[in-house]
Amino acid sequence: MAETKTPGFAISDKKHTRSDDFGGDNILSAKKQMLSAASTWDDPAATLAAARHEFGEHGGVNMSIEASATFTVMEPETLSRMFTGELGPDRDFFIYSRHFNPTVLNLSRQMAALEGTEAAYCTSSGMAAISSVLLQLVSSGGHIVASTVLYGGTHALLTHFLPRACNIKTTFVDMSDLESVRNAIVQGRTKVLYFESISNPTLRVANIPELSRIAHEKGVKVVVDNTFAPMVVSPARLGADVVIHSISKFISGGADIIAGAVCGPASLVNSMMDLHQGTLMLLGPTMNPKIAFELSERIPHLSLRMKEHCHRALVFATRMKKLGLKVIYPGLEDHPHHTLLKSFANKEYGYGGLLCVDMETEERANRLMHHLQNSTQFGFMAVSLGYYETLMSCSGSSTSSEMNDEEKAMARISPGLVRMSVGYLGTLEQRWSQLEKAISRMQDSGSFNKY
Numbered sequence: 001m002a003e004t005k006t007p008g009f010a011i012s013d014k015k016h017t018r019s020d021d022f023g024g025d026n027i028l029s030a031k032k033q034m035l036s037a038a039s040t041w042d043d044p045a046a047t048l049a050a051a052r053h054e055f056g057e058h059g060g061v062n063m064s065i066e067a068s069a070t071f072t073v074m075e076p077e078t079l080s081r082m083f084t085g086e087l088g089p090d091r092d093f094f095i096y097s098r099h100f101n102p103t104v105l106n107l108s109r110q111m112a113a114l115e116g117t118e119a120a121y122c123t124s125s126g127m128a129a130i131s132s133v134l135l136q137l138v139s140s141g142g143h144i145v146a147s148t149v150l151y152g153g154t155h156a157l158l159t160h161f162l163p164r165a166c167n168i169k170t171t172f173v174d175m176s177d178l179e180s181v182r183n184a185i186v187q188g189r190t191k192v193l194y195f196e197s198i199s200n201p202t203l204r205v206a207n208i209p210e211l212s213r214i215a216h217e218k219g220v221k222v223v224v225d226n227t228f229a230p231m232v233v234s235p236a237r238l239g240a241d242v243v244i245h246s247i248s249k250f251i252s253g254g255a256d257i258i259a260g261a262v263c264g265p266a267s268l269v270n271s272m273m274d275l276h277q278g279t280l281m282l283l284g285p286t287m288n289p290k291i292a293f294e295l296s297e298r299i300p301h302l303s304l305r306m307k308e309h310c311h312r313a314l315v316f317a318t319r320m321k322k323l324g325l326k327v328i329y330p331g332l333e334d335h336p337h338h339t340l341l342k343s344f345a346n347k348e349y350g351y352g353g354l355l356c357v358d359m360e361t362e363e364r365a366n367r368l369m370h371h372l373q374n375s376t377q378f379g380f381m382a383v384s385l386g387y388y389e390t391l392m393s394c395s396g397s398s399t400s401s402e403m404n405d406e407e408k409a410m411a412r413i414s415p416g417l418v419r420m421s422v423g424y425l426g427t428l429e430q431r432w433s434q435l436e437k438a439i440s441r442m443q444d445s446g447s448f449n450k451y
């Protein structure tokens with residue numbers, strides 16, 4: 001990782017606004033006790049509760065939005081001390097909001113607490129987080145080993161954009177074939193091993209501890225996209241170096257914001273902010289502080305939302321399987337990675353909020369989605385995930401359409417694969433009866449085969 005002269009910071013309780021009144025010091029020490037309890041506690045919700053709480057400028061329970069592009073100082077020398085890196089955000093000195101911004105930093109602290117990493121920083125989208133991390137860790141001529149099954153945009157970035165624009169090449173490997181992963185790593189040239197904790201769209205689960213061990217033996221950094229499994233899986237606690245999120249999904253929960261985050265060591269975040277070499281500072285995929293504020297208000301109920309997404313996904317997957325559908329869900333015992341996920345998933349969060357139904361042909365997939373949306377109002381035909389309504393799409397012709405037929409076959413994306421992000425609005429039984437009715441209509445018209 002590049003050395004940095006940028007004003008640095010680490011995640012800590014160093015400063016707590018309003019420590020003078022409201023018994024600030026007691027709050028601080030209570031939080032410190034919680035933090036040490038959280039380190040032995042297997043639940044990201046505990047770590048989140050123990051993270052520093054930022055109060056508003058006038059004592060508000062929520063922090064004030066620092067909606068400033070630039071920041072003033074009392075003395076002229078202070079500016080130059082900030083630019084040499086002597087004074088930084090850890091001491092409440094800010095330069096310009098493309099660099100650190102206090103409100104974005106507050107959300108970033110929450111993201112670091114969620115993932116159990118030393119630091120984090122938020123970006124304008126998930127793709128901004130992915131491209132910025134890869135460009136920070138891999139230089140021209142470098143090599144990446146990545147999973148054959150990835151979100152279509154990431155696949156396109158690795159297959160087309162990075163080789164053309166940056167001379168960075170990727171070898172795609174099935175992450176469940178550990179020997180092939182080991183063989184694909186070219187010591188000295190491979191810089192990153194990249195995969196998704198639970199893959200989009202096929203819901204395969206990566207063996208994060210083993211993959212991290214293999215990569216680290218060869219000096220390779222492990223970058224994991226955890227968009228499908230916030231709270232459910234904690235990749236950094238399992239050995240990954242960097243955790244990426246598309247916050248646009250479960251973490252936002254509202255399908256109204258595009259955002260991302262990079263969670264990892266403070267040295268990485270600082271290098272990405274470096275005034276001479278940092279991808280966040282120089283490519284500028286900056287998050288707006290007003291967006292950061294909105295998102296920071298949603299993180300406290302992420303754990304509740306995830307539990308309900310996951311609970312309903314398990315119930316629906318189990319019942320759909322009983323009806324004879326070909327269901328893919330890591331919570332089902334017949335899923336090839338069920339035991340693996342169970343071994344490292346955080347307790348009480350379940351197995352993820354997405355399930356897939358393989359209708360084998362695109363035509364049958366489309367008919368099922370038509371009934372689910374237009375006949376029984378079970379959910380919406382739309383890409384994306386993590387919304388309170390169920391969203392469904394046929395992956396091969398939508399979010400994975402960047403892949404050619406051979407790549408889709410390698411990724412095991414069937415043309416009739418319907419991906420569902422299970423929502424929690426309404427009662428479970430109300431939603432199940434809508435789902436069941438749509439399946440009955442498919443059965444009546446003879447359009448699905450039982451398994």
Ligand SMILES: Cc1ncc(COP(=O)(O)O)c(C=O)c1O
Nearest residue numbers: 125126127151200227246248259
């Ligand atoms: C797994 C995964 N990672 C990253 C992204 C990109 O995120 P964003 O749309 O926020 O740029 C997506 C988008 O669908 C995704 O599904």
